[in-house]
Amino acid sequence: MIELKDVSKIYNEGRPNEVRAVTDVTLSIPAGRVTVFKGPSGSGKTTLLTLVGCLARPTEGRILLDGELISSLPERFMTEVRRRTFGFVFQRFNLIRGLSVLENVMIPAYPLGPDYRELKSRAMDLLARLKLDHKAKMKTEYLSGGESQRVAIARALINDPEWIIADEPTANLDSKLALQFLDEVRQLKETGKSIIITSHDDRIVNADVVDMVVEMEDGRIIGIEERNAS
Amino acid sequence: MRHWLARQRYLVDFTLAALLRRKGRNLMLLFIYTLVIFILASVIFFGSALRHEAKAVLKGAPEVTVQNLVMGRHAMAPPEWVEKLKKVRGARRIEGRLWGYFYDKANGANYTVMVPSRYDRKNALKDGETIIGAGLARVRDVRRIGHLFLLSPKGKLMKLKVKRILPETSELVSADLVLMSRGDFLRFFDLPENGGYTDIAMQVRNRNEVAKIVEKISKMLPTARVITREDVLRTYENVFSWREGVVLAMLSAALVAFAIFAFDKASGLSAEERREIGILKAVGWETSDILAMKLWEGGLVSLFAFIFGVAAAYAHVFLFDAGVLAPVLKGWSVLYPQFSLTPQVDRLQLATLAFVTVIPFTAATLVPIWKAAITDPDVVMR
Amino acid sequence: MIFDPPVMALLLASAFSTVIVALGAVFGVHVLLHWNLADGHARQIRMEKRTYLVSTALMLVMVLQLATLVLFVHNADRMAVLFTGAMCAVGTLNVNEYGMPAFLIQVAVFFGAALWLIVNAADNMGRDYPYTRFKYGLLVLLAPLVIAGGVLEWLYFLNLDPNVITSCCSKLFTPENAGIQADLSSADPKLALYALFGGLALLMGLAVWAMRARAGAAAYGIAGSLFFIVAIVAIISAVSSYIYETPNHHCPFCILKPQYGFIGYFLYLPLFLASAIALGIGVLSLWPLPDSLRDRLPMRLHHLVLVSAGLFAIFGAVALYAILASHLIMFG
Ligand SMILES: Nc1ncnc2c1ncn2[C@@H]1O[C@H](COP(=O)(O)OP(=O)(O)OP(=O)(O)O)[C@@H](O)[C@H]1O
Ligand SMILES: [Mg+2]
Numbered sequence: 001m002i003e004l005k006d007v008s009k010i011y012n013e014g015r016p017n018e019v020r021a022v023t024d025v026t027l028s029i030p031a032g033r034v035t036v037f038k039g040p041s042g043s044g045k046t047t048l049l050t051l052v053g054c055l056a057r058p059t060e061g062r063i064l065l066d067g068e069l070i071s072s073l074p075e076r077f078m079t080e081v082r083r084r085t086f087g088f089v090f091q092r093f094n095l096i097r098g099l100s101v102l103e104n105v106m107i108p109a110y111p112l113g114p115d116y117r118e119l120k121s122r123a124m125d126l127l128a129r130l131k132l133d134h135k136a137k138m139k140t141e142y143l144s145g146g147e148s149q150r151v152a153i154a155r156a157l158i159n160d161p162e163w164i165i166a167d168e169p170t171a172n173l174d175s176k177l178a179l180q181f182l183d184e185v186r187q188l189k190e191t192g193k194s195i196i197i198t199s200h201d202d203r204i205v206n207a208d209v210v211d212m213v214v215e216m217e218d219g220r221i222i223g224i225e226e227r228n229a230s
Numbered sequence: 231m232r233h234w235l236a237r238q239r240y241l242v243d244f245t246l247a248a249l250l251r252r253k254g255r256n257l258m259l260l261f262i263y264t265l266v267i268f269i270l271a272s273v274i275f276f277g278s279a280l281r282h283e284a285k286a287v288l289k290g291a292p293e294v295t296v297q298n299l300v301m302g303r304h305a306m307a308p309p310e311w312v313e314k315l316k317k318v319r320g321a322r323r324i325e326g327r328l329w330g331y332f333y334d335k336a337n338g339a340n341y342t343v344m345v346p347s348r349y350d351r352k353n354a355l356k357d358g359e360t361i362i363g364a365g366l367a368r369v370r371d372v373r374r375i376g377h378l379f380l381l382s383p384k385g386k387l388m389k390l391k392v393k394r395i396l397p398e399t400s401e402l403v404s405a406d407l408v409l410m411s412r413g414d415f416l417r418f419f420d421l422p423e424n425g426g427y428t429d430i431a432m433q434v435r436n437r438n439e440v441a442k443i444v445e446k447i448s449k450m451l452p453t454a455r456v457i458t459r460e461d462v463l464r465t466y467e468n469v470f471s472w473r474e475g476v477v478l479a480m481l482s483a484a485l486v487a488f489a490i491f492a493f494d495k496a497s498g499l500s501a502e503e504r505r506e507i508g509i510l511k512a513v514g515w516e517t518s519d520i521l522a523m524k525l526w527e528g529g530l531v532s533l534f535a536f537i538f539g540v541a542a543a544y545a546h547v548f549l550f551d552a553g554v555l556a557p558v559l560k561g562w563s564v565l566y567p568q569f570s571l572t573p574q575v576d577r578l579q580l581a582t583l584a585f586v587t588v589i590p591f592t593a594a595t596l597v598p599i600w601k602a603a604i605t606d607p608d609v610v611m612r
Numbered sequence: 613m614i615f616d617p618p619v620m621a622l623l624l625a626s627a628f629s630t631v632i633v634a635l636g637a638v639f640g641v642h643v644l645l646h647w648n649l650a651d652g653h654a655r656q657i658r659m660e661k662r663t664y665l666v667s668t669a670l671m672l673v674m675v676l677q678l679a680t681l682v683l684f685v686h687n688a689d690r691m692a693v694l695f696t697g698a699m700c701a702v703g704t705l706n707v708n709e710y711g712m713p714a715f716l717i718q719v720a721v722f723f724g725a726a727l728w729l730i731v732n733a734a735d736n737m738g739r740d741y742p743y744t745r746f747k748y749g750l751l752v753l754l755a756p757l758v759i760a761g762g763v764l765e766w767l768y769f770l771n772l773d774p775n776v777i778t779s780c781c782s783k784l785f786t787p788e789n790a791g792i793q794a795d796l797s798s799a800d801p802k803l804a805l806y807a808l809f810g811g812l813a814l815l816m817g818l819a820v821w822a823m824r825a826r827a828g829a830a831a832y833g834i835a836g837s838l839f840f841i842v843a844i845v846a847i848i849s850a851v852s853s854y855i856y857e858t859p860n861h862h863c864p865f866c867i868l869k870p871q872y873g874f875i876g877y878f879l880y881l882p883l884f885l886a887s888a889i890a891l892g893i894g895v896l897s898l899w900p901l902p903d904s905l906r907d908r909l910p911m912r913l914h915h916l917v918l919v920s921a922g923l924f925a926i927f928g929a930v931a932l933y934a935i936l937a938s939h940l941i942m943f944g
Binding site: 046049050055056075076079080082083088090091092094095096097098099103107108109110111112113114115116155156159167 | 232233234235236237238240241244247251502505506508509510511512513514515516517518519606607608610611612
Binding site: 013014057071 | 653
């Protein structure tokens with residue numbers, strides 16, 4: 001479970017272009033569920049996601065991961081928490097061009113210094129699960145949108161994180177691929193992963209895998225809708 | 231430890247791949263870096279090889295030389311001095327030497343004319359014979375004629391049969407040498423039979439006594455100037471270091487320019503590269519991982535540039551006789567250009583070279599590398 | 613004499629270190645005044661980011677410092693031909709009054725930088741960065757030393773006058789003379805060797821104890837740092853004589869020369885590294901153990917003790933080899 005208490009994020013603090021992207025957010029995100037942040041453009045969804053995912057530190061407020069305070073950790077330890085806890089799927093996939101699919105999937109594990117053969121077999125297993133093993137050697141710039149996203153999912157899973165975070169995952173996908181993505185989310189949920197997605201795509205927001213919808217506006221939460229209450 | 235090693239290996243792999251992915255830019259950097267190292271290494275190698283030559287030549291030189299001074303200027307040493315010096319204990323092989331310089335109007339070169347030492351059996355000469363240095367042989371085209379014609383300072387023509395030409399290899403100082411018999415020498419310079427010697431040379435039985443012997447001679451012959459081989463060596467060492475140093479100092483200007491170039495390259499991260507670093511950080515790399523990777527990058531570029539630059543400089547100096555640099559560093563008579571240097575590279579030179587190239591490069595790239603490494607991971611979300 | 617290439621290299625290196633440490637110290641003052649990890653505001657985040665730059669730069673300084681020490685001595689040795697009376701580095705260092713102090717400060721800077729890096733590595737393991745203030749206080753203290761070293765080095769090289777007649781090791785390191793070098797040389801060689809190998813045995817014992825208890829690590833750290841002095845005395849009074857195979861030559865620099873197979877480097881490098889690590893162990897284990905390091909620091913200290921003890925053992929083995937391989941028999 002992730003708990004946020006009075007969390008704010010200010011960009012360009014003290015300068016003329018100061019922006020309050022997130023203001024006084026208090027929220028609990030349950031583990032093992034699918035949570036969606038929705039809201040108009042500029043409402044602070046992505047910013048909130050970076051705070052939850054330990055990509056940035058809140059300017060004010062506290063964030064707890066399973067009861068442990070993570071928001072005031074120095075960057076070094078925040079990274080430690082991030083790489084064992086969170087896997088990311090970005091809107092623009094953010095694969096590294098010029099490297100092969102396999103290398104892209106393995107990259108998050110490099111700083112941990114694992115055994116190469118063990119790492120490679122783990123990566124190949126993931127690619128096989130996502131039906132991409134035949135493209136392992138291919139450079140990522142030649143992949144289609146759907147394939148790119150599946151590589152990004154494989155990369156997010158390589159360190160076996162408990163949480164998967166996806167920012168606007170379907171913005172660049174057609175309906176068929178969006179459905180396929182939802183399918184993958186369902187499978188991940190079945191394996192016990194917790195998932196957080198930002199989206200203003202109704203295909204996602206209204207999907208039946210979603211357990212909770214958090215609605216945002218101007219950096220604040222204006223509504224929380226819980227479904228599939230168990 | 232195992233993880234640490236594995237991590238370094240992954241970082242190196244990734245770095246090499248990254249270097250290759252941006253071939254154009256990195257090759258450019260490598261090329262300029264190599265060029266800088268090549269020039270500096272050439273200067274250092276060449277300087278030290280010259281110093282080495284000089285030392286080798288001086289090895290055969292007498293340990294102590296005694297000159298006569300009249301009114302503070304060099305004058306012929308009287309013949310009696312030789313007998314007097316023979317009484318100094320610890321000195322041996324005392325010998326008056328005859329040598330001088332001669333300006334050849336025919337081709338504007340300076341020769342060293344010398345009577346070979348009595349102890350130098352190999353170069354013993356009869357009247358009418360000569361042994362000459364290779365440089366001179368080349369200039370005068372002796373190889374075909376077999377005779378050397380010299381116009382003495384007083385205008386008399388002298389014809390000498392060339393007995394031998396001194397080998398060209400590694401004898402910087404012998405290039406302009408003309409050896410002739412004592413009789414010929416006196417006749418050539420029009421000197422009286424008993425006019426004395428240019429200087430008096432001697433060896434010393436025990437090297438530790440040199441100082442004592444010098445003191446004794448100075449007492450016995452108050453007008454004499456006594457020069458030891460160590461003095462000469464020291465002067466040489468100074469002069470060479472100084473020349474080399476001046477060239478190096480000038481080159482450091484080039485080095486600064488290079489550092490600025492490197493800084494520019496390192497800090498001008500392309501948008502794509504920034505994004506790449508953002509991705510790495512977002513997926514779990516830490517600032518120190520990026521720093522380590524970038525340091526590896528700099529280290530590998532330095533290493534390659536160093537190896538290529540040093541190898542090229544080695545070839546340049548020792549295989550191609552420092553064609554590019556020789557005129558600057560030697561700055562001597564026209565007779566010298568053709569000789570081969572004995573390959574001569576030591577740890578100190580390499581260490582010096584590494585210091586003066588790698589330190590500026592590292593200093594110049596450190597801040598840009600750090601700036602890149604602290605890229606916020608959330609940039610990839612935008 | 614500053615146009616001599618190796619001298620230029622050394623001066624460049626010292627300029628680099630001086631600038632880095634001076635800037636680091638300025639930043640250190642900021643940290644001492646404003647550091648607050650609980651703060652999420654821009655200044656603290658900027659400061660945390662800057663610590664990466666400072667520690668990377670100091671790591672480079674440390675590596676450079678080690679290389680500089682070697683180059684400094686090697687170069688002094690080479691320059692001995694330039695000075696009447698000089699036979700090795702000692703003669704060159706004694707050409708003017710700045711040489712020896714410059715050298716000794718370089719040694720001190722090496723130990724300071726190594727200590728800083730060890731504390732830094734430990735600091736980076738704790739989630740609350742427990743040593744940050746201590747670390748930057750140390751850096752602020754280190755800065756004057758580095759600057760003094762740099763200034764002395766400049767003065768030394770600027771004032772190298774080839775006409776000075778200097779005195780070399782055979783004059784200075786002679787028991788008959790007065791002065792600290794002479795006193796070191798006249799230390800009883802037998803006693804010095806007992807202290808050397810006895811000290812090594814003690815260190816190995818303490819290393820074993822350090823694996824069990826924190827007090828052991830502290831004892832090892834202190835003993836290891838002090839052992840550096842014992843080892844230097846023993847090298848001067850006894851080991852060097854064995855290497856030269858004459859009972860009267862006691863120079864600690866001539867053993868670096870090629871005619872003795874560079875054995876000096878094999879003695880000094882392990883000794884310096886081992887002592888520097890021991891110093892770090894001592895400081896870390898005398899400081900109260902921070903909560904955030906309760907799990908990780910003891911492990912790290914064990915590793916450091918192992919590495920340091922291993923290096924001391926290598927040093928001891930080289931010294932023993934030098935003694936056994938020598939034809940000199942000093943004691944019946
Ligand atoms: N790095 C930054 N520097 C300055 N302002 C920023 C930064 N990141 C975001 N903002 C601002 O913060 C506000 C919230 O941005 P955010 O990206 O979180 O919105 P969003 O809900 O994800 O929007 P969208 O649906 O368009 O992705 C916006 O006004 C944006 O301009
Ligand atoms: Mg967004």
